[in-house]
Amino acid sequence: MRHLLGTEGLDPATALAILDTADGLKRTLLGREVKKLPTLRGRTVITCFYEDSTRTRVSFEIAGKWMSADVVNVSAGSSSAKKGESLRDTALTLAAAGADCVVVRHPASGAAHRVASWLSHTNTSVVNAGDGTHEHPTQALLDMATLRERLGGVEGRRIGIVGDVLHSRVARSNVHLLTSFGAEVVLVAPPTLLPTGVADWPVGAAGSLRISHYLDAELPTLDAVMMLRVQAERMHGGFFPSAREYSIAYGLSEARAAMLPEHAVVLHPGPMLRGMEISPAVADSGRSAITQQVANGVHVRMAVLYHLLAGEEDAA
Amino acid sequence: MPPRPRGAPEPAERRELLSAGDVARTIARMAHQVIEKTSLGASGASPVVLLGIPTRGAPLATRLAARVADFSDIRVPVGALDVTLYRDDLRRKPTRPLGQTALPAGGIEDALVILVDDVLFSGRTIRAALDALRDVGRPRAVQLAVLVDRGHRELPIRADYVGKNVPTARTEEVHVLLTETDGRDAVLLNRAGERS
Numbered sequence: 083m084r085h086l087l088g089t090e091g092l093d094p095a096t097a098l099a100i101l102d103t104a105d106g107l108k109r110t111l112l113g114r115e116v117k118k119l120p121t122l123r124g125r126t127v128i129t130c131f132y133e134d135s136t137r138t139r140v141s142f143e144i145a146g147k148w149m150s151a152d153v154v155n156v157s158a159g160s161s162s163a164k165k166g167e168s169l170r171d172t173a174l175t176l177a178a179a180g181a182d183c184v185v186v187r188h189p190a191s192g193a194a195h196r197v198a199s200w201l202s203h204t205n206t207s208v209v210n211a212g213d214g215t216h217e218h219p220t221q222a223l224l225d226m227a228t229l230r231e232r233l234g235g236v237e238g239r240r241i242g243i244v245g246d247v248l249h250s251r252v253a254r255s256n257v258h259l260l261t262s263f264g265a266e267v268v269l270v271a272p273p274t275l276l277p278t279g280v281a282d283w284p285v286g287a288a289g290s291l292r293i294s295h296y297l298d299a300e301l302p303t304l305d306a307v308m309m310l311r312v313q314a315e316r317m318h319g320g321f322f323p324s325a326r327e328y329s330i331a332y333g334l335s336e337a338r339a340a341m342l343p344e345h346a347v348v349l350h351p352g353p354m355l356r357g358m359e360i361s362p363a364v365a366d367s368g369r370s371a372i373t374q375q376v377a378n379g380v381h382v383r384m385a386v387l388y389h390l391l392a393g394e395e396d397a398a
Numbered sequence: 399m400p401p402r403p404r405g406a407p408e409p410a411e412r413r414e415l416l417s418a419g420d421v422a423r424t425i426a427r428m429a430h431q432v433i434e435k436t437s438l439g440a441s442g443a444s445p446v447v448l449l450g451i452p453t454r455g456a457p458l459a460t461r462l463a464a465r466v467a468d469f470s471d472i473r474v475p476v477g478a479l480d481v482t483l484y485r486d487d488l489r490r491k492p493t494r495p496l497g498q499t500a501l502p503a504g505g506i507e508d509a510l511v512i513l514v515d516d517v518l519f520s521g522r523t524i525r526a527a528l529d530a531l532r533d534v535g536r537p538r539a540v541q542l543a544v545l546v547d548r549g550h551r552e553l554p555i556r557a558d559y560v561g562k563n564v565p566t567a568r569t570e571e572v573h574v575l576l577t578e579t580d581g582r583d584a585v586l587l588n589r590a591g592e593r594s
Binding site: 083099102103106107109110114116118119120121388389392393394395 | 480483484488489490491492493494495496497498499500529533534
């Protein structure tokens with residue numbers, strides 16, 4: 083694998099290999115005092131974030147460091163991007179400075195793909211850590227790792243993705259990955275928060291995709307529910323009458339959580355707005371896997387770096 | 399040359415070095431040597447832990463422990479230690495899947511750890527295992543048991559218990575087959591280099 087740019091078109095065998103590696107890494111490090119593996123000694127990973135982030139940037143940094151890679155963090159606010167340098171020049175600079183892998187987050191959809199094409203003449207790998215409203219593949223992989231642990235797998239399982247699908251790269255990446263593993267995905271959102279053409283999104287052959295506007299009707303048959311953050315920073319205009327009304331119709335309250343089957347899991351990619359899309363009591367309940375998702379995020383990102391950087395270089 | 403699936407019927411240039419019966423007898427002999435060399439059960443002797451290196455070292459360690467228990471009535475803790483993340487040749491091969499690591503509940507602190515592998519060749523796997531071991535604890539001493547030593551060491555490493563010494567050419571391949579992983583027990587010598 084040369085780059086990880088999205089889950090659309092990601093070969094299920096490769097995805098499975100990454101998940102198995104993440105699982106192996108988790109078990110290898112379990113209960114260890116020294117969480118350090120020599121595997122990526124001498125390799126350099128640069129995270130380049132044009133958007134704010136806590137968990138993604140931190141977990142990529144920890145992942146790199148636990149594998150003994152040298153990790154350098156660049157954020158747009160304190161880099162030459164502020165002086166007007168283009169993304170292309172920044173990417174070429176980081177590659178020329180010796181990056182074996184560049185982890186990019188950018189507000190523009192498709193940014194990671196562009197960076198990968200600009201770096202095609204180099205040996206540098208590119209990981210998409212979120213590009214606009216397009217994809218966030220490592221989030222989908224860590225969600226899958228969490229669902230595998232909690233449910234034993236997603237084949238034939240019904241997963242609800244609820245809320246601001248329109249602005250969500252997490253939703254898009256999850257739809258591709260979950261359906262390619264045979265899950266039945268239900269997108270639950272008001273019509274204003276669904277992207278046009280969502281019904282025609284390409285879906286993995288083994289799975290299916292359905293749209294719903296009524297959360298209460300879906301809850302009793304879901305094996306897992308993934309709550310999405312309402313992304314106010316990407317909203318220019320009225321998508322719903324008020325925050326309170328949104329919360330009443332689509333928020334996961336305690337009463338709603340009680341409608342879920344006993345075994346159902348609650349996920350949230352974070353950062354969550356307590357009281358908006360999810361109530362604090364549900365977020366902290368036993369069926370919430372939110373902190374487990376963060377812990378798995380480190381192992382999944384270690385696995386991604388392993389698959390990108392540890393094997394022999396392929397020509398692709 | 400693509401690897402032949404293990405357990406497939408061997409062509410004429412494959413020679414059987416050990417039959418299923420030989421494998422069982424060899425493991426039994428190694429168990430006796432382990433009991434003697436570690437003074438197993440004697441007062442003051444360090445606790446012994448067997449750690450198999452996946453893939454085939456892991457079932458070998460389990461079998462060796464079972465034989466040791468048969469002959470001495472002492473149950474030696476068994477575990478598996480994957481060394482993939484510590485290899486020095488990762489960048490020369492396509493991405494390797496990880497094996498299973500499972501340390502015995504008692505850990506390896508101050509124990510006499512015996513690493514178990516199927517074939518000792520360059521010694522690089524054992525070097526990786528020593529590095530991996532250092533990250534999980536501090537054993538009092540480390541020994542090495544291998545079913546086949548085929549020579550061609552590239553590092554100053556030797557085995558304490560050897561099932562069979564086999565002089566080989568560098569181009570030949572030694573395949574250990576075990577029922578747990580391959581459906582039957584045998585050790586085969588494949589003259590791969592002569593065909594290609």
